[in-house]
Amino acid sequence: MKNTSLPKPEAGKDSFLLKVGLAEMLKGGVIMDVTNAEQAKIAEDAGGVAVMALERVPADIRKEGGVARMASIRVIEEIMKTVSIPVMAKVRIGHFLEAQVLQELGVDYIDESEVLTPADEANHVYKHDFRVPFVCGCTCLDEALRRIGEGAAMMRTKGEAGTGNVVEAVRHMRRVHSEIRNLTLMRKDELMAEAKRMGAPFEIVVKVAETGKLPVPNFAAGGIATPADAALMMSLGAESVFVGSGIFKSEDPERRAHAIVRATTHYEDASEVLNASRELGEAMPGLEISQIPDEQLLQTRGW
């Protein structure tokens, strides 16, 4: 395979273990979108396990339009200097140069994200060649398995970012889990036909059918705005939650961030989720999905 224009193949044999290993450390936690060092500090002090550096939160990208790109290096560097928790940053789908730049910079995780404007309508980044781990979004199982085939070490639901509406994240999480359950019921001799139908790598289809779970951690993202939203996603099988616009577009980001962290830890205990939900101030304004024109949906980017 010709490989000259792709990133330096430095990823060693233990690379995937280390990539999934960091995702394991982030389990049961909340990863928060931030646009500057001050917000990053608030996120860390609220108990966030990582921050996602980006130029504009999804709600603003949705409102202002234009091309959304990787965040400015200066902002990402300031955030890396400010907090001791891992720093993630987003790249456009297929933009492996943005990804190489972020690897050089030393970010801890890259999100190849549909929230930014795609750079390639056909191809995603070949993630196995990187030392830095990647997270990617999915709406269903076959999409998740294609991304894992390309080397993603963490999956998340796409949801519908920037809406404050959790309905799409719920749909995507339920769909992934129900499709996994269906795979586990199939006979071995049916899995090749199923892999063909799904358009997903056969070896990974077989692995999921055998183990009943994804080979990488599966987190929730897209539209989570309240402590109860976070607890709902954890109850549906998410292993952590990403909160984008939900924190810094709300009335009291410090309190809300802390409350979402608490509800994520104690998602099985409604009395704790109640405590976390008290006196939070206003949540971010929500958007009804049916009011969004199809061409403005973010979840249909990537495949």
Next chain:
Amino acid sequence: MHIGVLAVQGSFSLHVSMFKSIGVEPVMVRRSTDLKRLDGIVIPGGESTAFQIIMNCDDLGANLLNAIRAGMPAWGTCAGAIILGKGLGNPQPRWELIDVEVVRNAYGRQVDSFVTSLNINGFDKDFDGVFIRAPLFQNAGKDVKILSLYNNTPVMVKQDNILLTSFHPELTSDFRVHKLFLDELVSK
């Protein structure tokens, strides 16, 4: 034997599976009431700032600290070692239950994470040490027993009822360190 695994965040479910594979059914600790009747506790990998903030939402942090101070055996992996040890930097205050400084993220960022073969005292074969944004142990006091070194730096240390590893045995399928914790600290 009642073993607890702090489960506020992090790699707790991996520790739970490791203990199950050697016949111990651990308790996931999220509230003070979960601490009752424990014979030992594991503080897993994860983010030490998040652990501390979540534990301080209620009295879990204070009660766990008191229990370990009173002698409960405790093993910290990575973030857990940061909580149990001494040292400056986030998060504060450290519990200072063992006489060693633990410097957070001192091996670098995620791109500097690595796997290496470790020689551990008393193990006849090497152990795969998985280091992820690992903390560095330094200035160990004279009562601290060093059980393993990497590049002349301690990566596994023990003093009285406290065991620290800067690596993650829970990310492997090798349960020898889990067994060592049970045999040499809990059952002692």
